[in-house]
Amino acid sequence: MTKPPLKMAPINATTAQSREAAVQRRARFAEEMRQSKTVRRLVTPEGAAIQLRLASVAERAGAFMIDLAIQWAIVIATLMGLSYMGSALSPGSANIAFAFWLVFFFFLRNFYYIFFEIGQRGATPGKRILGLRVAARDGGRLTANSVLARNFIREIEIGLPFQFVLMGGDQFGAWMALFGLLWSGVFLLFPVFNKDKMRVGDLLAGTWVIKAPKAKLMEDIASSSARPEAASRFAFTPAQTDAYGIHELHVLEDVLRQSTAEIKAQVAGRIRTKIGWSRIDGEADVAFLEAYYAALRKRLEQRMLLGDRKSDKFDVR
Amino acid sequence: MSDLLKSYRFREERQSDWAKLDQILTRAEGGGVKSLTDDQMLALPRLYRQAVSSLSVARSISLDQNVINYLESLCTRAYFFVYGARTTLGERMMLFLRKDWPAAVSRSVWTTLIAAFFFFGGWALAFFLCLQDMDWFWTFHGQNFMDGRNPDATVEYLRSTIYTGTGEAGDGQLTAFASFLFNNNAQIALLAFALGFAFGIPTAWLLVYNGVMIGSLYAVFWDKGLGYEFTGWLMIHGVTEISAIVLAGAAGFVIGGAVAFPGAHSRIASARLAGQRAATIAMGCVVMLIIAALLEGFGRQLINSDVVRYVIAGATLVFWLIYFYAPRKELPA
Numbered sequence: 001m002t003k004p005p006l007k008m009a010p011i012n013a014t015t016a017q018s019r020e021a022a023v024q025r026r027a028r029f030a031e032e033m034r035q036s037k038t039v040r041r042l043v044t045p046e047g048a049a050i051q052l053r054l055a056s057v058a059e060r061a062g063a064f065m066i067d068l069a070i071q072w073a074i075v076i077a078t079l080m081g082l083s084y085m086g087s088a089l090s091p092g093s094a095n096i097a098f099a100f101w102l103v104f105f106f107f108l109r110n111f112y113y114i115f116f117e118i119g120q121r122g123a124t125p126g127k128r129i130l131g132l133r134v135a136a137r138d139g140g141r142l143t144a145n146s147v148l149a150r151n152f153i154r155e156i157e158i159g160l161p162f163q164f165v166l167m168g169g170d171q172f173g174a175w176m177a178l179f180g181l182l183w184s185g186v187f188l189l190f191p192v193f194n195k196d197k198m199r200v201g202d203l204l205a206g207t208w209v210i211k212a213p214k215a216k217l218m219e220d221i222a223s224s225s226a227r228p229e230a231a232s233r234f235a236f237t238p239a240q241t242d243a244y245g246i247h248e249l250h251v252l253e254d255v256l257r258q259s260t261a262e263i264k265a266q267v268a269g270r271i272r273t274k275i276g277w278s279r280i281d282g283e284a285d286v287a288f289l290e291a292y293y294a295a296l297r298k299r300l301e302q303r304m305l306l307g308d309r310k311s312d313k314f315d316v317r
Numbered sequence: 318m319s320d321l322l323k324s325y326r327f328r329e330e331r332q333s334d335w336a337k338l339d340q341i342l343t344r345a346e347g348g349g350v351k352s353l354t355d356d357q358m359l360a361l362p363r364l365y366r367q368a369v370s371s372l373s374v375a376r377s378i379s380l381d382q383n384v385i386n387y388l389e390s391l392c393t394r395a396y397f398f399v400y401g402a403r404t405t406l407g408e409r410m411m412l413f414l415r416k417d418w419p420a421a422v423s424r425s426v427w428t429t430l431i432a433a434f435f436f437f438g439g440w441a442l443a444f445f446l447c448l449q450d451m452d453w454f455w456t457f458h459g460q461n462f463m464d465g466r467n468p469d470a471t472v473e474y475l476r477s478t479i480y481t482g483t484g485e486a487g488d489g490q491l492t493a494f495a496s497f498l499f500n501n502n503a504q505i506a507l508l509a510f511a512l513g514f515a516f517g518i519p520t521a522w523l524l525v526y527n528g529v530m531i532g533s534l535y536a537v538f539w540d541k542g543l544g545y546e547f548t549g550w551l552m553i554h555g556v557t558e559i560s561a562i563v564l565a566g567a568a569g570f571v572i573g574g575a576v577a578f579p580g581a582h583s584r585i586a587s588a589r590l591a592g593q594r595a596a597t598i599a600m601g602c603v604v605m606l607i608i609a610a611l612l613e614g615f616g617r618q619l620i621n622s623d624v625v626r627y628v629i630a631g632a633t634l635v636f637w638l639i640y641f642y643a644p645r646k647e648l649p650a
Binding site for chain 1: 322323324325328332335336339345346350366369370372373377378379380381382383384386387389390391392393394396397398400401406409413417495496497499500503504507508510511512514515572585588589591592593594595596597599600603607610614
C-alpha cells in the first residue's frame with residue numbers, strides 16, 4: 001500500500017500541466033475567434049487570399065470626428081475671411097460673396113467625403129490618419145456611384161439625429177423630438193448592430209471600411225545571428241530548440257522588436273532556466289535572445305515544412 | 318551558408334522587388350497614376366503578382382510575423398491599386414452626364430410617377446382647399462410667413478413681388494436669397510433620397526409637404542387674379558426645380574421599394590443595386606438645382622416679360638424630357 005502515493009505524484013503533475021495548457025489555449029483561441037470576426041477573406045483573381053480587417057466602430061467614429069473637425073475649421077476660417085472682406089466691400093458685393101459662400105458650404109457639407117473617397121486612396125483625411133479606407137464589399141472596383149450613395153445617406157445618419165436634438169420647444173414638441181431622436185438613432189447606431197460594421201450608407205452602396213495600414217518591413221531578427229561568430233557561440237541542442245512552439249516564437253519576436261531592456265532581461269532569464277542554458281561570461285541578453293530566436297525559428301520552420309506545426313510549448317508529440 | 322534559414326534566404330532574394338512595389342504604390346497613392354513613369358507602369362503587374370505569390374509562400378514557410386504582415390499590407394494596397402478605378406474625375410463626370418444619369422432616371426419611370434403623384438397631389442390638395450377657404454393658408458404656413466405674400470396682401474403688392482423693379486436687381490440680395498434657396502432645396506433633395514431607406518414613407522411625406530407649400534401660395538396669387546403672371550414667375554426655374562425635387566423623391570422610392578420588396582435578390586443585394594442607381598439620380602438632382610438656382614437668381618430677376626418666362630420654362634421642360642427619356646445609342650462603356 002505504499003505505492004499509490006508515489007504513482008499519484010507524476011499523474012498530478014501532468015494533469016496540472018495539461019489543465020494549464022488547456023486554459024492558455026482556450027484563452028488564445030477565444031482571442032483568435034474575436035479577431036477573426038473582423039477578418040474578411042478576399043481571393044484575388046490570381047487566386048491568392050488576402051485578409052481584410054474591418055475597421056472597428058470606434059475607429060470609424062474617430063475618423064469621422066477628425067473629418068468633422070477639418071470641415072468646421074474650413075467653415076470658420078472662410079467665414080472669418082468673409083466677414084473681414086465684407087467690411088471692406090459694398091453691401092451688394094458682400095451679399096454676392098455670401099451667396100457664393102453658401103454654395104461653397106453646401107458642397108463642403110455634402111461633397112467633402114465624396115471628393116476624397118473617389119480618389120485613388122479611397123479615404124478621407126480622417127480615415128487616412130487612422131489607416132482606414134473604403135472598399136467595395138464584393139472585392140471589385142469602388143465605383144463613383146457607390147461613393148455617392150454611401151455619402152448622400154450621411155444626411156439621415158448624422159443630420160437627422162442632430163436636427164432632432166436641436167428641436168424642442170413646448171411639451172409636445174419635446175416628445176416629438178424624443179421620438180424622432182429614437183427613430184433616427186436607429187440609423188446612427190446601425191454600424192454597431194451588424195457584423196460587417198456597415199453604416200446604412202455602406203449597406204446601400206455595397207461598401208465597407210477596412211483597415212489599410214502601411215506596414216514597414218523591418219530587419220529580420222534571424223539575420224544578426226547568421227554571422228559565424230554568433231553561430232559558433234550559441235549552439236543549441238535539438239532538445240533545447242524543442243522547448244517552445246510557434247506561439248512562444250511570436251511572443252519572442254514581439255519582445256525583441258518592441259519591449260524594453262528590462263523585459264528582455266527577464267525573458268532571457270526565463271528561457272535560460274527553461275532550456276537549462278548556463279550563461280557564458282559576457283553574454284548579452286539581446287544576443288542570447290536573438291540567437292535563440294533564430295535557432296527556434298529554424299527548428300519550427302523545418303518541422304512546418306514536413307507538415308508538423310508545433311503550436312505552443314505544450315504541444316509535445 | 319547552408320546554416321541560414323530558408324525563410325530568411327527567401328526574403329533576401331525578394332525584398333528588393335517588394336521595396337520597388339512599395340515605392341511605386343506610395344508614389345501612385347500620392348499623385349495618381351500620372352505620376353508614374355512608363356517603366357514603373359510596366360513593372361507594376363509583374364511586381365504585384367510576385368508580391369502576391371510571395372505572400373502565399375511566406376504563409377506556408379515563414380514564421381516571421383513582420384514579413385507576413387508587411388506582405389499582407391503590401392498586397393492589399395497593390396490589389397486596390399491594380400484593380401482600382403483608373404478613370405479621372407473629368408472622365409467620370411462626362412460619363413455621368415452622358416450616360417449614367419439619364420439611364421438611371423429613365424429606368425425609374427414608375428417611381429418618378431409615384432413621386433410626382435405625391436408632390437402634385439399635395440399641391441392640388443392645398444390649392445383647392447385654399448380656394449374654397451383661405452383660412453387653410455394659415456393652417457399650412459402658420460402666422461409668420463415671410464415678406465407678406467399671404468391672403469391679406471393687396472394685388473399691387475403681390476404683383477410687385479413677381480416683377481423686379483428698376484434699380485432693385487443690382488443689390489445682390491436676390492443672389493444671396495437664390496443661393497440660400499439652392500442650399501435649402503438641395504439639402505431637402507438629398508434628405509428625400511436618404512429617407513427612402515425608411516421604406517419611402519418619410520419621402521412621401523416630404524413630397525406632399527413641399528407640394529402643399531407651393532400649392533397654397535399658388536392659391537393666393539390665383540385668388541387675386543395673378544395666376545398667369547405667377548405661373549411665369551414660378552415656372553422659369555420651377556420646371557427644373559420641381560423636376561429635381563420629384564426626381565429626388567423618386568430616388569428615395571427606388572431605395573424604399575428595393576428594401577421593402579427585394580424580389581429575387583436578398584434584401585442587402587437589392588438595396589445595393591438600387592442604392593447606386595438612386596444615388597446617381599440624387600447627384601443629378603444637385604446638378605438640376607444648381608441650374609434652377611442660376612435661372613432663379615439671374616434669369617428671373619433680369620427677365621420681366623411673361624412671354625419670355627413661359628418660353629424659357631417650356632424650353633427647359635422639353636430639354637429635360639429629351640435628355641432623360643429620348644432613346645439614345647449605346648455608348649461604349
